[in-house]
Amino acid sequence: MERDYRAAVLAGAGQKHRIETVRSAPLGAKDVLVRVRAAGLCHTDLEVIDGSLRVPMPVVLGHEAAGIVEAVGGEVEHVVPGDHVVLSWNPRCGHCFYCDRDLPILCAQYLANGPKALQFDGRPRAFRADGEQLHALMFLGAFGEFCIVDGQQAVPIDREMPFDRACLLGCAVMTGVGAARNIAHIEPGACVLVIGCGAVGLAALQGARLAGAGTVFAVDLRDEKLSLAKSLGAVPLHGERDDVLAAVRGATDGRGADVVLESAGAPSAFRLTTEAVRPGGEVVWLGKLDVERDVGFRWGSLMQEKRIRRSSYGGAEPARDFPWLARAYLDAQLALDPLISRRITLDELDDGFAALRNGETIRSVVMFP
Ligand SMILES: [Zn+2]
Numbered sequence: 001m002e003r004d005y006r007a008a009v010l011a012g013a014g015q016k017h018r019i020e021t022v023r024s025a026p027l028g029a030k031d032v033l034v035r036v037r038a039a040g041l042c043h044t045d046l047e048v049i050d051g052s053l054r055v056p057m058p059v060v061l062g063h064e065a066a067g068i069v070e071a072v073g074g075e076v077e078h079v080v081p082g083d084h085v086v087l088s089w090n091p092r093c094g095h096c097f098y099c100d101r102d103l104p105i106l107c108a109q110y111l112a113n114g115p116k117a118l119q120f121d122g123r124p125r126a127f128r129a130d131g132e133q134l135h136a137l138m139f140l141g142a143f144g145e146f147c148i149v150d151g152q153q154a155v156p157i158d159r160e161m162p163f164d165r166a167c168l169l170g171c172a173v174m175t176g177v178g179a180a181r182n183i184a185h186i187e188p189g190a191c192v193l194v195i196g197c198g199a200v201g202l203a204a205l206q207g208a209r210l211a212g213a214g215t216v217f218a219v220d221l222r223d224e225k226l227s228l229a230k231s232l233g234a235v236p237l238h239g240e241r242d243d244v245l246a247a248v249r250g251a252t253d254g255r256g257a258d259v260v261l262e263s264a265g266a267p268s269a270f271r272l273t274t275e276a277v278r279p280g281g282e283v284v285w286l287g288k289l290d291v292e293r294d295v296g297f298r299w300g301s302l303m304q305e306k307r308i309r310r311s312s313y314g315g316a317e318p319a320r321d322f323p324w325l326a327r328a329y330l331d332a333q334l335a336l337d338p339l340i341s342r343r344i345t346l347d348e349l350d351d352g353f354a355a356l357r358n359g360e361t362i363r364s365v366v367m368f369p
């Protein structure tokens, strides 16, 4: 059954969104139709708007979302209409070279179909009023009242979880907490340095604390983000005013941080990671640059058995991780409220992205009625 609904359509990089009435495709056997209730504005959406991440247009962005299952295809068994779900942007085939090696983020079908910006099977699930197919970023396209996802992308969570905070679990929080819990090996009492205090960084520093870290330093260039980091238990360091290396070495008998989690996405931040980590320590890069850009490192900073790992989604196993992240929030172990700077309507999307671009907000969340 097709359905008409409002969605924010982006027709080209550098343009404004247009709110249009679009039409969903009939539900496939493995599909889940989700009534979106909240969707966060993430830097990856912004990369598409600004043109550094190139995807086919017209496209519906939005890949950090939570909602209610409206309908399911005939082969979907793990959710039923009415379930509350957080949406994952990393569906996987489960049987390719990388899936067999526990790297679903490199799944062949995921990587092959991602650049097409359609659904996981490579087909569209939404159309403009004139019948033109709409692309959907990261197999989601959540900046609309509804979206159709592959069943595995819809992960049921506790109904007590408020939607605006639940949506953050789907990208920023999974990436940040997951980097600390699934990727890095943080020992009790470890000294952890988090670079960049956006939504991912603020989640990463909390993940480090959940893992039992001792001192967690947090670096940013904006004082308001540093005070948020401080309120979440980190020692704030200003990236220009403070001597970050001296602070980290001073806390570790001169060794450097045991683990460095990078979430700033700037060349200076990437360079700081390898300078600040101790010999034998671990670096996890979460931030991004335009893929054609070069980054320079001092060779000596890369030596001494340092382990450097890039992670896009914090080693996410959504069906395992989303429910416990929601539980951690409900048990007051994980703070999500401070990550939400603004709650906006779909019509305010462009203003929300302008604020994200300027660094004024941690997260704006589109709320759907
Ligand atoms: Zn994201």
Ligand SMILES: [Zn+2]
Binding pocket: 092, 093, 094, 095, 096, 097, 098, 099, 106, 107, 108, 109, 110
């Ligand atoms: Zn696969």
